[in-house]
Amino acid sequence: MKTLFTKIIEGEIPADFVYKDEHCVAIKDINPKAPSHFLVIPRKPIPSIIELEEQDKELVAHLIFTAQKLAQEHAFEGYKLQFNVGKKGGQEVFHLHLHLLGWK
Ligand code: AMP
Secondary structure (H helix, E strand, O other): OOOHHHHHHOOOOOOOEEEEOOOEEEEEOOOOOOOEEEEEEEOOOOOOHHHOOHHHHHHHHHHHHHHHHHHHHOOOOEEEEEOOOOHHHOOOOOOOOEEEEEEO
16 A cells, blocks of 8 residues: 555645655645754655665665755755654654754
């Protein structure tokens, strides 16, 4: 079964995209917890940080560098990067995503 974020990436569910490349996309969070709140999402549907494998190292680094680039482009003066991990860690969508919460 496709994850919510795979459906968004494939255009089955609408979203407000702020970035796309061959490895990941970034969308605006539907329920922002900061003045700007983006989700950086790998196209590969890894469920969470728990399932990361050695081969995903570059992909995870790419998510962080993408967040850095978006923060620069959107002129955030400060920001937080967050992975919620597991139900008890506040994770609701089991398709890896990096929260970028930004303040100007
Ligand atoms: P998490 O709790 O870390 O799994 O984060 C999931 C995030 O996805 C939450 O901040 C939600 O507000 C956000 N979200 C859920 N559905 C959508 C959607 N259709 N479009 C954009 N963001 C969404």
